[in-house]
Amino acid sequence: MLFMIKNRLKYLIIKFFTASILLFNFFPYFLYANNDKGEGNDNLDVIHSKSMVRDFVLYNYIHIAEDILNGKGIYIETLFHLLHVNPEEREAYLTFFLKNLLDKERIPDFSNCIAAYYKR
Amino acid sequence: MLKICRNSGLYAALIIIQIFFIYVKEGTANTYQKYVEGEIIKSEFFRSNEWLALGHYRKKYFSHKYISEADDPDFFYSDNGVYDPQLELTATIAAFFKPAEMNDEHPQCKHPARFKWLKNKIPLDIAQLPAPECKRLNEWVENLRGKKVVLVFANNYLNNPSSMFGHTFLRFDIVDSSNESFLMAPSVNFAANIEKREGLLQYIYKGLFGGFPSSNPIEPFYHKLRTYSDYENRDIWEYQLNLTPDQIDTIILHLWELKDGTFDYYFLDENCSYRVMSLLAAALPEINLLDDYIVYTIPVDTIKLLEKHGLINSKTYRPSELNSFLFHIKELNDYETSLVVDLVQNGLPIDSPSVTNLPADRKALVLKLSSEYLDILVNKDVIDRSMSAKLTHDLIVERSKFPMPVMFYNEPTVPNSPDEGHDTHLLNIGIGSSEDDIFYSMGYRAGFHALLDPIQGFEKGAHVEFFNFELRADNESNIKVDKLDILNITSISPSNIFFNTSSFNFAIGGKRKLIDNQYPFINYLEFEKGHTYSIGKTNLSGMLHFSLNVDNDIQECYDLGIGIKPFLTYQSSKFSYDIGGLVTKYIFGNVSSLSEIWGKFGYSISSKNTVYLDMRYSSNKRNNMYEISFGLWHYF
Numbered sequence: 127m128l129f130m131i132k133n134r135l136k137y138l139i140i141k142f143f144t145a146s147i148l149l150f151n152f153f154p155y156f157l158y159a160n161n162d163k164g165e166g167n168d169n170l171d172v173i174h175s176k177s178m179v180r181d182f183v184l185y186n187y188i189h190i191a192e193d194i195l196n197g198k199g200i201y202i203e204t205l206f207h208l209l210h211v212n213p214e215e216r217e218a219y220l221t222f223f224l225k226n227l228l229d230k231e232r233i234p235d236f237s238n239c240i241a242a243y244y245k246r
Numbered sequence: 247m248l249k250i251c252r253n254s255g256l257y258a259a260l261i262i263i264q265i266f267f268i269y270v271k272e273g274t275a276n277t278y279q280k281y282v283e284g285e286i287i288k289s290e291f292f293r294s295n296e297w298l299a300l301g302h303y304r305k306k307y308f309s310h311k312y313i314s315e316a317d318d319p320d321f322f323y324s325d326n327g328v329y330d331p332q333l334e335l336t337a338t339i340a341a342f343f344k345p346a347e348m349n350d351e352h353p354q355c356k357h358p359a360r361f362k363w364l365k366n367k368i369p370l371d372i373a374q375l376p377a378p379e380c381k382r383l384n385e386w387v388e389n390l391r392g393k394k395v396v397l398v399f400a401n402n403y404l405n406n407p408s409s410m411f412g413h414t415f416l417r418f419d420i421v422d423s424s425n426e427s428f429l430m431a432p433s434v435n436f437a438a439n440i441e442k443r444e445g446l447l448q449y450i451y452k453g454l455f456g457g458f459p460s461s462n463p464i465e466p467f468y469h470k471l472r473t474y475s476d477y478e479n480r481d482i483w484e485y486q487l488n489l490t491p492d493q494i495d496t497i498i499l500h501l502w503e504l505k506d507g508t509f510d511y512y513f514l515d516e517n518c519s520y521r522v523m524s525l526l527a528a529a530l531p532e533i534n535l536l537d538d539y540i541v542y543t544i545p546v547d548t549i550k551l552l553e554k555h556g557l558i559n560s561k562t563y564r565p566s567e568l569n570s571f572l573f574h575i576k577e578l579n580d581y582e583t584s585l586v587v588d589l590v591q592n593g594l595p596i597d598s599p600s601v602t603n604l605p606a607d608r609k610a611l612v613l614k615l616s617s618e619y620l621d622i623l624v625n626k627d628v629i630d631r632s633m634s635a636k637l638t639h640d641l642i643v644e645r646s647k648f649p650m651p652v653m654f655y656n657e658p659t660v661p662n663s664p665d666e667g668h669d670t671h672l673l674n675i676g677i678g679s680s681e682d683d684i685f686y687s688m689g690y691r692a693g694f695h696a697l698l699d700p701i702q703g704f705e706k707g708a709h710v711e712f713f714n715f716e717l718r719a720d721n722e723s724n725i726k727v728d729k730l731d732i733l734n735i736t737s738i739s740p741s742n743i744f745f746n747t748s749s750f751n752f753a754i755g756g757k758r759k760l761i762d763n764q765y766p767f768i769n770y771l772e773f774e775k776g777h778t779y780s781i782g783k784t785n786l787s788g789m790l791h792f793s794l795n796v797d798n799d800i801q802e803c804y805d806l807g808i809g810i811k812p813f814l815t816y817q818s819s820k821f822s823y824d825i826g827g828l829v830t831k832y833i834f835g836n837v838s839s840l841s842e843i844w845g846k847f848g849y850s851i852s853s854k855n856t857v858y859l860d861m862r863y864s865s866n867k868r869n870n871m872y873e874i875s876f877g878l879w880h881y882f
Contacts (some may be wrong), residue, residue, distance in 0.1 A: 166515065168600050181466075182375075182429075182430075182466075182468065185468055185469060185472050186429075186468055186472065188617070188621045188638070189454070191642055192614075192617070195645055195646055199429075202427060203427055204429045204430060205426045207427070207430075208430075224646065227642060227646075228642065228643050228646055
């Protein structure tokens with residue numbers, strides 16, 4: 127029993143950590159400030175869904191932001207799906223996303239990067 | 247030594263036995279292959295609709311001989327496969343017996359829909375056929391794994407000649423998975439692969455006569471949604487198709503067979519919609535899906551054809567980002583509307599009292615619509631993206647201070663779907679009077695929609711006509727061509743407080759025009775650009791007019807004109823009108839100016855018929871003439 131709890135806890139920590147890194151790096155606010163292709167973080171290449179999440183966030187940033195503010199919507203649902211977020215974890219993720227979304231310290235230069243990506 | 251010799255003999259015997267078995271095995275394979283070929287030829291399966299659809303064979307109009315539409319030689323196994331479905335079938339069967347070691351390159355892997363069809367046609371003993379490992383095919387099929395197929399229609403887009411009649415593509419939806427949305431659903435788009443360096447003339451030539459290879463990339467649906475809905479402001483209609491799992495399987499397998507470049511792309515006939523229909527035809531061979539499209543294929547006509555055959559289950563409307571915004575903005579009063587403009591366009595600080603003093607829910611609404619407005623302006627390249635980033639962030643931060651999500655009171659109303667619009671061919675009969683002479687008119691329009699046609703199912707303000715001609719006969723049975731419009735595109739897009747949009751018209755063809763004392767048939771090219779403003783439901787437009795007229799009746803054989811054209815237009819499902827005038831100053835002609843005024847009215851009496859009244863008056867310094875006619879437009 128203890129073993130199972132430990133394993134579950136370990137799984138959740140790893141998952142949350144992975145998702146945090148993904149979001150931290152893929153939310154265009156900060157990753158794409160100086161790198162419009164987002165090629166910087168090679169250490170993240172191991173994460174399986176990197177390109178899919180990146181692509182999804184880049185294309186749909188404004189819609190995802192809207193859904194985060196509303197606390198629901200098809201775009202945030204899809205992002206949850208891509209990040210393998212369970213229903214019981216959603217609130218924690220939404221809080222985390224909102225915190226990142228509103229962070230004023232980060233350079234809001236994402237739009238340029240979306241444009242570069244779209245017109246590539 | 248003796249031992250070695252004895253062993254050598256043994257080895258030789260083993261080799262002979264092995265060769266014998268190989269021979270027997272090969273012999274058996276060849277025998278079975280011959281049996282399969284014999285069965286297929288005996289039953290004349292090469293004439294079956296399925297095989298002809300899989301090979302994209304069409305009969306030539308005059309010789310009635312087959313020719314495949316596929317332009318890639320690799321699509322065929324027979325050297326003469328493009329012209330001969332029988333030879334191609336025999337060669338395909340032979341190819342299916344190639345050694346299994348080819349794996350992904352094996353014809354069974356490269357043409358799985360053909361293989362599936364063959365297995366359905368005759369009870370194949372699979373054990374007697376090579377069994378290659380089709381790894382790439384299996385992965386690809388797994389990725390598409392759609393259980394529903396949706397035909398997606400993006401409304402016409404007048405800024406791109408290849409999209410002015412609309413665009414269709416397919417989406418493969420996953421129905422069993424509740425947590426994966428349609429946004430990720432793979433979508434297949436048949437499009438022309440156009441290089442950016444193509445010049446305008448090359449673009450037109452290749453688009454009409456071939457030269458652009460087609461590409462059929464598979465992308466997640468959100469790519470298409472972002473492009474069509476957000477960037478090009480086109481409403482999206484989704485038609486879920488009524489297909490069996492087996493038919494969907496055939497579509498997926500046949501799609502694998504169609505690589506980029508299998509077909510050349512033509513704007514008029516073998517375009518996106520035609521390719522979608524030819525793909526569906528492979529799964530629905532019993533239905534004639536392609537015979538209606540000889541000269542050109544209009545996307546909305548393909549939807550109507552699918553509906554006619556009961557192949558559409560349901561439809562969904564997805565308004566463009568712009569139309570959604572224009573609908574929601576009606577929730578704001580004039581003061582709040584001006585705040586949205588000031589926040590986005592005029593640098594009004596978010597913390598200014600005019601914003602902060604608003605009630606919380608109204609403020610949230612203003613901020614949300616400001617975000618939407620900003621995104622639309624950025625997508626239209628009106629505002630620089632780098633400049634907009636900070637404002638977007640500020641709007642989001644301010645919005646986040648309100649605990650409640652912004653809820654609109656109404657969702658955009660669903661307009662009539664494109665398939666509910668009038669048919670695109672038009673027959674015109676009428677009677678009229680010109681300078682006291684009675685005339686009778688008859689005409690035909692190949693497509694698509696004019697401002698005076700009933701509006702339901704079409705974009706308001708969009709006018710696209712091609713190959714529109716009219717013959718006139720007088721009382722003495724003299725018949726003459728009165729009009730031959732090759733192409734006439736008009737976009738009437740009202741400017742408002744949010745968007746300063748342009749309206750334009752481009753037309754090329756031939757028509758009768760008052761030149762000096764005569765009314766000759768001249769060739770013309772016209773371009774007009776200007777602005778439109780809404781007065782209630784009526785649009786008032788003003789355009790600058792440029793024209794080039796070419797004809798022997800003109801003094802220098804050609805003339806350039808520049809003019810001003812104010813006009814009013816009104817469109818509804820029943821009644822429409824176009825009232826206006828044009829004053830043109832000519833540079834080279836005998837008569838230096840021409841004034842025209844007109845009033846055109848259309849009243850829809852049924853979904854198939856509209857009655858019209860057309861009045862016009864032309865005047866130059868030497869002459870003037872008037873004309874009045876009325877008649878019936880029949881859509882079919």
